[in-house]
Amino acid sequence: xxxxxxxxxxxxxxxxxxxxxxxxxxxxxxxxxxxxxxxxxxxxxxxxxxxxxxxxxxxxxxxxxxxxxxxxxxxxxxxxxxxxxxxxxxxxxxxxxxxxxxxxxxxxxxxxxxxxxxxxxxxxxxxxxxxxxxxxxxxxxxxxxxxxxxxxxxxxxxxxxxxxxxxxxxxxxxxxxxxxxxxxxxxxxxxxxxxxxxxxxxxxxxxxxxxxxxxxxxxxxxxx
Amino acid sequence: xxxxxxxxxxxxxxxxxxxxxxxxxxxxxxxxxxxxxxxxxxxxxxxxxxxxxxxxxxxxxxxxxxxxxxxxxxxxxxxxxxxxxxxxxxxxxxxxxxxxxxxxxxxxxxxxxxxxxxxxxxxxxxxxxxxxxxxxxxxxxxxxxxxxxxxxxxxxxxxxxxxxxxxxxxxxxxxxxxxxxxxxxxxxxxxxxxxxxxxxxxxxxxxxxxxxxxxxxxxxxxxxxxxxxxxxxxxxxxxxxxxxxxxxxxxxxxxxxxxxxxxxxxxxxxxxxxxxxxxxxxxxxxxxxxxxxxxxxxxxxxxxxxxxxxxxxxxxxxxxxxxxxxxxxxxxxxxxxxxxxxxxxxxxxxxxxxxxxxxxxxx
Numbered sequence: 001x002x003x004x005x006x007x008x009x010x011x012x013x014x015x016x017x018x019x020x021x022x023x024x025x026x027x028x029x030x031x032x033x034x035x036x037x038x039x040x041x042x043x044x045x046x047x048x049x050x051x052x053x054x055x056x057x058x059x060x061x062x063x064x065x066x067x068x069x070x071x072x073x074x075x076x077x078x079x080x081x082x083x084x085x086x087x088x089x090x091x092x093x094x095x096x097x098x099x100x101x102x103x104x105x106x107x108x109x110x111x112x113x114x115x116x117x118x119x120x121x122x123x124x125x126x127x128x129x130x131x132x133x134x135x136x137x138x139x140x141x142x143x144x145x146x147x148x149x150x151x152x153x154x155x156x157x158x159x160x161x162x163x164x165x166x167x168x169x170x171x172x173x174x175x176x177x178x179x180x181x182x183x184x185x186x187x188x189x190x191x192x193x194x195x196x197x198x199x200x201x202x203x204x205x206x207x208x209x210x211x212x213x214x215x216x217x218x219x220x221x222x223x224x
Numbered sequence: 225x226x227x228x229x230x231x232x233x234x235x236x237x238x239x240x241x242x243x244x245x246x247x248x249x250x251x252x253x254x255x256x257x258x259x260x261x262x263x264x265x266x267x268x269x270x271x272x273x274x275x276x277x278x279x280x281x282x283x284x285x286x287x288x289x290x291x292x293x294x295x296x297x298x299x300x301x302x303x304x305x306x307x308x309x310x311x312x313x314x315x316x317x318x319x320x321x322x323x324x325x326x327x328x329x330x331x332x333x334x335x336x337x338x339x340x341x342x343x344x345x346x347x348x349x350x351x352x353x354x355x356x357x358x359x360x361x362x363x364x365x366x367x368x369x370x371x372x373x374x375x376x377x378x379x380x381x382x383x384x385x386x387x388x389x390x391x392x393x394x395x396x397x398x399x400x401x402x403x404x405x406x407x408x409x410x411x412x413x414x415x416x417x418x419x420x421x422x423x424x425x426x427x428x429x430x431x432x433x434x435x436x437x438x439x440x441x442x443x444x445x446x447x448x449x450x451x452x453x454x455x456x457x458x459x460x461x462x463x464x465x466x467x468x469x470x471x472x473x474x475x476x477x478x479x480x481x482x483x484x485x486x487x488x489x490x491x492x493x494x495x496x497x498x499x500x501x502x503x504x505x506x507x508x509x510x511x512x513x514x515x516x517x518x519x520x521x522x523x524x525x526x527x528x529x530x531x532x533x534x535x536x537x538x539x540x541x542x543x544x545x546x547x548x549x550x551x552x553x554x555x556x557x558x559x560x561x562x563x564x565x566x567x568x569x570x571x572x573x574x575x576x577x578x579x580x581x582x583x584x585x586x587x
Contacts, residue, residue, distance in 0.1 A: 007528070007529075009498065010529070018547050018550060021551060021554075022547075022550050022551055022553070022554035023554070025551055025554040025555050025558060026554040026555070026557050026558040026561070027558065028558065029555055029558030029559050029561075029562055030557075030558040030559075030561040030562045030565075031562070032562065033558070033559055033561075033562025033563060033565075033566060034561070034562040034565035034566055034569075037562065037563070037565075037566030037569075038566065038569055039569060039570050039573045098472050098474060098490070098491070099490075099539075099540075099541040100541070102490075102491060102539040102540075102541045102542045103541045103542055105542060106538070106539070106541070106542030114472050115472055116470070116471045116472040117469070117470045117471070117472055118470065118471075172461075177458060177460075177497055177498065178498050181497075181498070
């Protein structure tokens, strides 16, 4: 398969991924600088007596959002638990697979020990199942369905595609290995391009927002 | 008087004269048929056809090449039968191997073309220079480009031997000063079989020629026109070190413990996963070894553009090289865009504050 006179694989790991990385860097910096540089209003209210210091409140906010508050019910538990599964699964795949480590080493020069392919494959299947479960819940839950926008579905799709194409490439299913590898890299390119402009940007913002929430709540004396 | 092959002894006669028994020929035909995954009866058909065939006229043209491909075939381990067959085809023109030289040599080519019009096999090794009408590689005052066009016009089929002829190879590597192209870009009206490799495996050359002699047609080819029998599987899929890849056990350098234990060479740049060839099964030097068995990763020499794939010692997955200038530019653009939107937000806020602080004015 050829694109612009080069093989699909050359296209994927040449112009496609390089352009995607540039868009990613541009978009992430743009959004981070414009968000963090926004003018802030001074909170003129007096904090409640005996509240923790701002850094402690920030940490507490981050910690509190790692789980589900008591009384939220089993479906919320499922959502949080399932979220943990695919986040950890994705981390295992991205950082534990030798080929991924080598890709990152090529970019940043850092290397670390890796896991056997069988473990990664298992992690990938679990992650895939977990992502599918997340989608099913999003589409069936009456409230969540109404809250969901195209942004959620696109973010889900660009996350799941690298997992699927990666599994296909490792097991040589459906096409020649080079073609599958090229599709896998192209799916990463898609992810990188979408990342800064969609909900995937939470990877950079999640702890900032949780810290901010934690500090606001603490100042107002919310008991945790 | 040009040799048309009609009055020559058959290949079987010639083999018998050299003391090669019919049994040996059958064994060899069985070997070739097995290599090419042909049905059991095909080996007998192949032996009969080879024994009864007149010597197939072959014209071998060498262009921008290093003669490694000819060496691969002629110096294959011990005098094998592919060597014999190579001797017993009617090699009517080969600059490396023919006795004639100068005008006589060129006349031999023209005479063979005339006598076997439409029937001879044209074998080419080396890429074709096309820049400035191909003047960067000439022979007997003619450019390779002109000789190829002239000879291919009369050939039954063309076999591009080696990666240079098949895909451009090293002469076509960046910056490709001679405008080197593969044979298939010049010869577009004839079947062109690519037997790539740097050099190709001798069995692949012999097998393809034997198949053509036996069945009068070319074997099944892959999407790069390579015989599927030899180029159907990747080196990686047939590699005896594959279990180490699956276990995540990799040599990190050529002299570490992993290398001594014979672990997978992926991290030191092996291109096996994207290289299709029979090295891992047929091996080299009479089946003794192949590069990975000798402790070196596959270079990917049978694939197009193998010379420009980002370095032989870079892992396959690390061959994506972030372009620092582009990334730096993108980072700068992102920072400027962010700063601009911050400045806009601050200006709007300042304007709003100023408007709000003016007494008695409401919107």
